[in-house]
Amino acid sequence: MTRTEKLLAELIALPSVNPAFAPATGVSARQARFPVSHYGEKNVADFLATVAARAGLEIEFQTVLGVRGHVRAWKSGDMSPHSKLERSNLIARLRPAGNVRRTILLAPHLDTVGAEEAQFVPRLKNGRLHGRGACDTKGSVAAMLTALCELAESKNRPRETEIVFAGLIDEEQAQAGSRALAKSKFKADLAIVGEPTRSQVVTAHKGSFWLQLKTRGKAAHGATPHLGENAIHEMARIVDVLETDYAAQLRRHKHALLGTATVNVGTITGGKQPNIVPDGCTISIDRRTLPGETEGSVRREITALLKSKKLSATIWSTKLAPALALETDDKLPLVREFLRSVGQSRPAGVDYYCDAAVLSAGGIPSVVFGPGDIAQAHTADEWISLVELERGKNRLKKFLQGLP
């Protein structure tokens, strides 16, 4: 077993489920799927701190969500077990021998989505390591920290480049970890955000807005529908416009790395019973955006389209925090150097949203890079190829080692 594989197996065996995936209100400890200790990033962060300190890295914890912040953030009814969770980013720093002329940030997240108990037992089979977080994104954590530890232990390492590993909390919910880091005084010349990209350098990803639309009608007796206004009928037309005209409108703009923006009508609710004309209907949509699009621009676009069809609805956002698209200039010297080192002729783009957009908006040029394939992320049988895991670690180490 390589050092990276061993570390990844240890990380899978330390559950760090985002508390947002904890059972809802009023679930007793006996009914809950697993113990409270499975939630939060603390166990993983503490373990990684020990590993990093052993290799000579400087350790620091950045408290992101304390008891109060936690309660405010999740507003869950059953806060008794989880409210005690303190959630901190783990920062591990490799200082160069000379003056710091540049800082590289390695930033994977420590939390995972929910899982079945069996997924916390790492299983090795046919060259793959199975378990929750194997590719999203404990694989990146293992590859990045191992690369950094090996550099720390070697004589052949950058003399003027500081390399900082930041294990971030809460990527799977509201990105509280990256938001806190971006807001702090921390600065870097390049952030490499760990997510499964099959060890390709990614400079662009889509953003995601969740919007709700509500139509209002006028209630009336089901025997006299002409006396009312049917909010469901109005919404049915809107759904059709969004799924056909709006989707077609979005397909007309193509981004070189990301393709087109998309829209999906995900839920619909409305009406009380068959013999009442419904006076309200609500849908929620997921709009995946291209760089440059904002929540305001999307809302204006939808409002204008509906107006042109003589339809109307109130629109509001349901996300906890803005999730913008990422677009980093591939001409930046460090990005160019990373691409060259990996042997990639042009950068890649991905559909999914991640911490890179948050750090980038905070002023740190960011790319996404990590072993594994996003196709296996969040699945019931998550796994990573061991060859791929090692390739990710080696590519990263080679790039870092080549820096002055």
Ligand SMILES: [Zn+2]
């Ligand atoms: Zn992830």
